[in-house]
Amino acid sequence: TTNTSSSSFRIHSSSSPMIEKEIPQFEKPSTFLRESEGDTSPNSSTSVRARFEKMIREAQDTVCSAIEAADGGAKFKEDVWSRPGGGGGISRVLQDGSVWEKAGVNVSVVYGTMPPDAYRAAKPSSGNADLKPGPVPFFAAGISSVLHPKNPFAPTLHFNYRYFETDAPKDAPGAPKQWWFGGGTDLTPAYLFEEDVKHFHLVQKDACDKFNGDFYPQFKKWCDDYFYIKHRGERRGLGGIFFDDLNAYDQEMLLSFATECAKSVIPAYIPIIERRKDMPFTDRHKAWQQLRRGRYVEFNLVYDRGTTFGLKTGGRIESILVSLPLTARWEYDHQPEEGTEEWELLDACINPKDWI
Amino acid sequence: TTNTSSSSFRIHSSSSPMIEKEIPQFEKPSTFLRESEGDTSPNSSTSVRARFEKMIREAQDTVCSAIEAADGGAKFKEDVWSRPGGGGGISRVLQDGSVWEKAGVNVSVVYGTMPPDAYRAAKPSSGNADLKPGPVPFFAAGISSVLHPKNPFAPTLHFNYRYFETDAPKDAPGAPKQWWFGGGTDLTPAYLFEEDVKHFHLVQKDACDKFNGDFYPQFKKWCDDYFYIKHRGERRGLGGIFFDDLNAYDQEMLLSFATECAKSVIPAYIPIIERRKDMPFTDRHKAWQQLRRGRYVEFNLVYDRGTTFGLKTGGRIESILVSLPLTARWEYDHQPEEGTEEWELLDACINPKDWI
Numbered sequence: 204t205t206n207t208s209s210s211s212f213r214i215h216s217s218s219s220p221m222i223e224k225e226i227p228q229f230e231k232p233s234t235f236l237r238e239s240e241g242d243t244s245p246n247s248s249t250s251v252r253a254r255f256e257k258m259i260r261e262a263q264d265t266v267c268s269a270i271e272a273a274d275g276g277a278k279f280k281e282d283v284w285s286r287p288g289g290g291g292g293i294s295r296v297l298q299d300g301s302v303w304e305k306a307g308v309n310v311s312v313v314y315g316t317m318p319p320d321a322y323r324a325a326k327p328s329s330g331n332a333d334l335k336p337g338p339v340p341f342f343a344a345g346i347s348s349v350l351h352p353k354n355p356f357a358p359t360l361h362f363n364y365r366y367f368e369t370d371a372p373k374d375a376p377g378a379p380k381q382w383w384f385g386g387g388t389d390l391t392p393a394y395l396f397e398e399d400v401k402h403f404h405l406v407q408k409d410a411c412d413k414f415n416g417d418f419y420p421q422f423k424k425w426c427d428d429y430f431y432i433k434h435r436g437e438r439r440g441l442g443g444i445f446f447d448d449l450n451a452y453d454q455e456m457l458l459s460f461a462t463e464c465a466k467s468v469i470p471a472y473i474p475i476i477e478r479r480k481d482m483p484f485t486d487r488h489k490a491w492q493q494l495r496r497g498r499y500v501e502f503n504l505v506y507d508r509g510t511t512f513g514l515k516t517g518g519r520i521e522s523i524l525v526s527l528p529l530t531a532r533w534e535y536d537h538q539p540e541e542g543t544e545e546w547e548l549l550d551a552c553i554n555p556k557d558w559i
Numbered sequence: 560t561t562n563t564s565s566s567s568f569r570i571h572s573s574s575s576p577m578i579e580k581e582i583p584q585f586e587k588p589s590t591f592l593r594e595s596e597g598d599t600s601p602n603s604s605t606s607v608r609a610r611f612e613k614m615i616r617e618a619q620d621t622v623c624s625a626i627e628a629a630d631g632g633a634k635f636k637e638d639v640w641s642r643p644g645g646g647g648g649i650s651r652v653l654q655d656g657s658v659w660e661k662a663g664v665n666v667s668v669v670y671g672t673m674p675p676d677a678y679r680a681a682k683p684s685s686g687n688a689d690l691k692p693g694p695v696p697f698f699a700a701g702i703s704s705v706l707h708p709k710n711p712f713a714p715t716l717h718f719n720y721r722y723f724e725t726d727a728p729k730d731a732p733g734a735p736k737q738w739w740f741g742g743g744t745d746l747t748p749a750y751l752f753e754e755d756v757k758h759f760h761l762v763q764k765d766a767c768d769k770f771n772g773d774f775y776p777q778f779k780k781w782c783d784d785y786f787y788i789k790h791r792g793e794r795r796g797l798g799g800i801f802f803d804d805l806n807a808y809d810q811e812m813l814l815s816f817a818t819e820c821a822k823s824v825i826p827a828y829i830p831i832i833e834r835r836k837d838m839p840f841t842d843r844h845k846a847w848q849q850l851r852r853g854r855y856v857e858f859n860l861v862y863d864r865g866t867t868f869g870l871k872t873g874g875r876i877e878s879i880l881v882s883l884p885l886t887a888r889w890e891y892d893h894q895p896e897e898g899t900e901e902w903e904l905l906d907a908c909i910n911p912k913d914w915i
Binding site for chain 2: 505
């Protein structure tokens, strides 16, 4: 169902000496971990790095299969890449399907050294005051996905689950190694169907409640706070769950929690798509969807930590920016009239609600 | 030819307490300067602030008239606004014309206090090491314009001329007042017509040469360096002139130079539009134009100092983001084939040329 393209990166690698080259691969390795830590046997003593990689690669397969099945025709195109210093990734993109206009599901496993300013973008504040702002060797693995449907009544979905480890900072060799989990799943409709949003949030809550009763209310609020387009005074969409820098719990529990969240993506999303994908719509609906896609671009390029971190650290640009919609629109000073369906959606983006 | 809309800002002002409210005005004042400095009589002892405001307001009228004439039907819509602490602006936007899909020509006169981080965004480096990074009261006046045509063979034009003054920093009352000029005019085609680019650069060079033979080569290179999309390794377009923090010359000379540059916009641009606006094109040409518009969005939201400064200081969002195209497109990993017309344009964006 996938094919590997080999002609990628020609322009980037020849013109951007600042950016570490990604090397296209023709075959998927069984692990992107460095040899010394590449133990992927399924016993419980396997490293968290290895088990997290296994989880995100399985989630990528599951989500892509479900999307292809629901789209009913289009197939994901796959790019496999590696980096000279270790690590790599698998980018899968479905473009111009019957249901989705652009759907990206990427996994990556990256070793690197964070410059202090990129480090701040990735993790601007937390309780880890013992981490110095000097260059920090890190390990990051994650799955990241944005699914933009064609039908303006079918919502965009984003999810991302990631595991981060730092080595001791180079200028503070005695400092302890740090780890944390981050992630979330959130829904961005152009039109508000309460039953969709309730279903979506209920699935998120169920996943959270299996682990900690505080998670859903806490991560729901975190999501509303995170996806805030400050210069607009509005959120990108209608939220879901979001968490970051999570390490104040048992590491095994958090690994299981992230796994559960990733498994909840399809049951949270596909039932909504099935209800909306064939609804008739007009040019007005399409134009409003496009304006909301413009807001999506604004959030991702200006505020999103993953995107700004990726742009600063020289990640694979096409993988990072696959989150952007196929098409977007900016009309000058567009204001939906009070009481319209467009206004209702915007109002819910300005004033987050409790959906459950 | 213009009408004033009064229903603007409803959503922003109610939801963004961080952002200083702009107040819609029904009539244009003769000056946005504070009363004490509002002397606009044409004698040579009038302040640079007053004469710069007069220049940009005349340039706005001239450019808008020329664009309306070339468009042959559509008219600019005007929004006038003021800010409680003094200052204000006139935003003019033409949307969905026959030639231009979106054309914005804004003037603004703003008094404010720069927070240290916004100050760095506005002026990250210069020889003014005597300026402390504390809160700095400033005055800024400028004209800013982006003109996005419909036809993929007709280039986008951007120009911006601005004058900046700081008062003494609040925590350093004895520090000298600073002033500088900034600006530029640059061309962003989706397809490369050498005669267009040569004509455009020649008009810029002529304007520069009237004042200083070093200006064109220096400001041409500055433009190529400034409009660089670092994460892509390519420039937004094919350049022009750009300068910033300019104060190492006679202030009167620089005021005349900025005036000459603003006057050169129409002769540099309209002849190109006349040649290209009715050229037949295909879906392929349109899709490539839309991809290049996506790059325009990336540059403006991620790198442009005016945009990032505006978003941080809470400027009028619709005026700041009017620079974004009406529509844009992001295809995953799109690479034009070597030797095609699309590749030629991209090559010129990657490797800047001497056009004269």
